[in-house]
Amino acid sequence: MFGLKSIFIQSVLLSSLFLIGCTKKQDLTEKVIYNVSAANLLSLDPILCSNVYCSKEISRVYESLLEFHYLKRPYTLVPNLASEMPKVSEDGLTYTFKLRDDVFFHDNACFKDGKGRKMVAKDVVFSIKRLADAKNISNNWWLLDGKLVGLNEWRTKYSSKESNFEEVVEGLKAIDDSTVQFKLTKKFPQFLYSLAMTATNVVPREAVEKYGKEFTNHMVGTGPFITGEFKTKNKLVFTKNPNFRKKLYPSEGEPGDKEKGFLKHAGKQLPLVDKIITSIATEAQTRWLGFQKANYDFVEVPKDNFDQVVLPDLSLNSDYAKKGIDLMMEADLDTTYIAFNHDDPIFKDNPKLKQAMSMAYDHDEANKLFYNNTAQLAHGPIPPGIAGHDPSFKNPSKVFDIEGAKKKLAEAGYPEGKGLPVLTYEYKADTVGRQMADFFSKNMKKIGITVKTNGNTWPQLTTKIKKRQAQMWGIAWVGDYPDAENFLQLFYGPNSAPGANGSNFNDSLFNALFEKATVMQDSPERTKLYKELNGYIADKMPWLFGVHRQRIFLKHDWLDNFKFTVFPYGREAYLDVDLEKKAKLLKNF
Amino acid sequence: MKNYIIKRLLYIIPVIFGVCFIIFVLFNLVGGDPTHMLLGKHATAQQMEELRRTLGLDRPLLYQYFDIVKSAFTFDFGRSWNTKQEISTMIMDGAIPSLSVSLPGFILSSILGLIISVVVAYYRGRKIDTVVRIACIAGMSISSLAYILFFQWFFAYKLSLFEISGYEYGFPNFLPYILLPSIIWIILSIGPDVRFYRTVILDEIYQDYVRTARAKGLSEIVILLKHVLKNAMIPIITYVVIQLPFLILGALLLESFFSIPGLGGITLNALNSSDFPVIKAMAVLSAVAYILFSLLSDILYTVFDPRIKLK
Missing domain, CATH: 3.40.190.10 (Periplasmic binding protein-like II)
Known part of the structure; x- marks a missing residue:
């Protein structure tokens, strides 16, 4: 009665219906x-999350004292859990916050009767002490390391024994239920940015104690x-x-x-x-x-x-x-670059060599090849969108000029590359990393510099940088907060590797000016100083500046x-x- | 046989010592410093030193090695340095999605492969045999990434026959998500499977006992299914069973492209972040699974060939 053909057709129809039923419709x-x-x-615990991916998820549930205004640009801090911006003492060292009185934690089994309680100043203090607690191995501790009076001492005291969160720390105090006071060890206006970051999100002690190591899987916030x-x-x-x-x-x-x-x-x-x-x-x-x-x-x-x-x-x-x-x-807050290790005598006191390399590098072609020609060429370390970036500033080495590069190379003591050993460029071994490495090597060849490229896993590359073993490498710095200090600190001598200054650039004049700038409040004077520092770095060229990327x-x-x-x-x-x-x-x- | 099994199980001990030694050497010589990865771009020398102390990386190497051995024998790998999740839970949570893709794909590709091999062996030297052989070689020449990219784009995106990506825990919730990856698994496996099974079957077909069977007047199909296939089972069992541990470990690319939270992704993340406890757990798990499944294949030999005695 049923022919083979009919059975086949029915089977195909049934399978199609089944398959179509497999794709979901939106509610x-x-x-x-x-x-x-x-x-x-990586983690949903605010103190353990240090990248944008987990920070985005965490910040739906947890909140900090401050946040960036959603619409205003340049980025502006506004109160979030705080009821107003802090009162700053005349010496610029004490920040006093008043908290909102209508903030409650989410209902959760960690609270009495499962009902979320009101957030108070002690919660802020507890959350920041958690960040400082060495046993928690937070990769965000750098935010407050050495910044609050007595907090480093508290951290050291309890590094290998149970922490006493009740112990009063001079620089981090709950004055009353609705007042928190921070005392800085030295002026640091960027401190406020750390209070808008996920690492300082406020968490309830009850949840941390109830869930213990599983706290990362139980988000209990105020958000x-x-x-x-x-x-x-x-x-x-x-x-x-x-x-x-x-x-x-x-x-x-x-x-x-x-x-x-x-x-x-x-x-x-x-x-x-x-x-x-x-x-x-x-x-x-x-x-x-x-x-x-x-x-x-x-x-x-x-x-x-x-x-x-x-x-x-x-x-x-x-x-x-x-x-x-x-x-x-839109423009991202970042700068891509090729870093030179200044521990290496080849690069240490020879800006002309680095300038020659920058002039031999076809920046426009790199922009086309790797960024679809959407990125903005970087003339210095400070990206657009923050004070200190000068759109009119042009780095004289940021030109593709082979003859000029050859001349500079000769002035640097290596005419046609003679006398210069084979240089090594380290990169993260993925497709784009490899293409960028080949492009760099090909460009340098044009002026007689031989560059050997070497692929690494990400852990290998970071280890080489931190151990000062890499000679040159391609990388990018994405701003942690919208302040030029975050970019300029990458050239500050005391921050040398294993710190953030991977290129180990150490210049006494730069260091002195940077120290002066970091304690200044946002002002036209500070912006002027940032611009000077940007120009100084552009001349010394610890990096071959790449681009400021666009996000599409x-x-x-x-x-x-x-x-x-x-x-x-x-x-x-x-x-x-x-x-x-x-x-x-x-x-x- | 009991003694043989006990003996083989005891082999696990030196193997674990060896595996632990290899991963310990690789971790200390080749892998990046985990403190750099864990503390991020702002790490200072002091923080790294503190962390090294906290993780026990400042202790003598011999102590560190025996720590690995201890956790391998107790199967207590602690928590991931990176995600702070309990590793046993991570493995349990990841094994189910991995198996839900790999197991159906593996079973179906093995059965299909065997059927096709028997058919082409039956029609050896004829057109169908040539076509299948060429198809197998052509299929194997294309990279798995190309299959994944094309199938995801064409069948899931263009034709909307499957979900593009995702995974839901629990039966039958996961079915819509594993269909396409399982089909790709089958296509990726069928080429090498057919070529291997066909070779094994053809090796048997020219044996003396087959000629005797033909002389007795048995039909070709009976000879193939009753005699040849049974005798070809030893290499086939070895081939099939030895693949089983890798099913648990997941298919890295498939899991990655179809967003399946399996063990493949967990291993890759661990490697990319120097998450040593997870790397250690996965290496030990693979070694133990490999030994257990090779033991299972030995036991299965005796089932298919009573002449084999395990001593």
Whole structure:
């Protein structure tokens, strides 16, 4: 009765139905942000997280005393758990914070009756002492190392015995339930930035004690979203905190924000969405295809897909625009560079050699090859967007001039490269790292410098830098906070390896001027000094300066208020999903 | 046989000592300094020294080596230096997703491979045999990455037949997520499987006992299935069973592209961050699994060939 053909057709139809049933449909009954993380999450404990990926997840649940204003640029600190900006003593050493009185921890089994209690000053002190506790092995301790009176002593005292969190530390005091006071060992205006970072998020002692080493999997904070136990390591689900305090969407931003629709939700209670779902997808193709299928609301455009998305005039390809996809291109706070190890006598007192190498390097071609010609060439270490960056400053060595480079090389004592040994360039052994290494080596060959390239795993490369064994290497520095000090400290002699100054540049004049700048409050005088230091470094060339990179994002038009920020911590509380628009646009996918 | 099994199990002891020695040497000579990775870009010499003390890396090397041996024998690997998660939990959580992709793929590819091999062995030297051989070689010549990129793009993205990536714990929630990776696994495995099984079967087909069977008037299909296949089982069992430990360890690329939180990804992360306790756990686990499964294959020999006695 049933022929073979009929059975075959039915089987194919049934299989197709089964397979089609395998792909999920999106729920449009509630506002959900579908987010994708490009890296696995190392830890969800604020003191143990030191990268942007886990910081973004953590900051949905935990909060700090301060935060960056969501809309204002340049980046501006505003109170978060603090009720106002701190009162700073005349000597600039004491910072006194008043706390908000409407902040409560999330309901959790660690509290009496499972009801979240009010956050008080002791919680702030406890959280910062946790960061200082040597037994916790926090990679964020550098933020406060040597900065608060008595905190290093407290750390040393309890480094190998149970910590006494009740012991009063002079530089870190809960004056009363709503007042916290910090005393600095020396002036350091950048201190406030550390109080806006995830490492200083406020955690309740009850949760730390109840969950012990498992605290990293139980997030109990004060923030706009709550989450359950972190069990499924490839996905996190955050739901709106129903008891979140009154916190409103800002009513002012930078010029142009209103026109761009960033003030549409001004004055509305945060968070604006019901849920955030973060999926982990470590491969660029996976994230890219997922975004194009509308599985994620926004994505960073992978380097290899750039030409497919962005036209030569840097506008969005109409195929994407028609689907309701928006393009965003913004400068990151970073500088890429090739570092020279100044322990090596070849580089130590020979700026002309490094200048020659910079002039032999085809910067424009590198920008085209590795950054789709979107990056801004770096003339010095300080990136755009922060005080100290001078857009009019041109580094004389930042030109592609082979003849000039040869002349400089001769002046450096190595005519046509003669007398110069084979140099070694270390790189992280991935595809782009290898291409960059070959490009550098090929460029240097043009003026007679032979460069041997050497691939490393990331741990091997960092070890070589920290142990001062690398001669030259390609790397980037991404700003921890929006202050030029964070970039200039990379040339400060006392910070030499294993510190952050991997190139081991040590110049007494620079050191003295840097020390002067670090204790100055933000002022035109300090900006002038930063510019001078930037110029000085550009001349001495401890690095072959690369570029300041651009971040290129695509987002679906139903996602509102998505404004690029270098510090995207807590951003999702400000985002909104236009469900009506989404229902309409989803038909395009 | 009991004595043989005990003897083989006892072999685990020197093997663990050896594995521990190798990973200890590699960690100290080749791997980067974990304190640099753990403390990040701002680490100071003092902080690194403190951390070295906390992790016990300042103690004499012999002590450190015996610590590794101890944790290998007790299977207590502590917590990851990097994620601070308990390693046993990480392994348990990762093994299930890894197995949910690799096991169906492995079973199906083995069965399919065997069926195809029997068919091509039956039709040896004819067109179908040539086509299958060429297809196998062509399939094996393409890199696994190319298969993954193309299948994910075409079947999941273009045709929307599968999920692009993701994973849900629990049956049947994980099914939509493992279908495509499992199919890719089958395609990746089928080429080498068929070529190996075909060779083994053909080796048997020219044996004297097959000629005798033919002379007795047995049909070719009966000879293949009843006699040849049974005798070919010894190398096939070795080939199949020895792959089993690697199923648990996961398929790195598949897991990475399909965002499956398996053991492959855990191992890669550990290697990239000098997370020694995790590297140590995975190395010991592989070694022990390898020994246990090779013992299992020895035991299975006796089932398929009663002439074999384990002494």
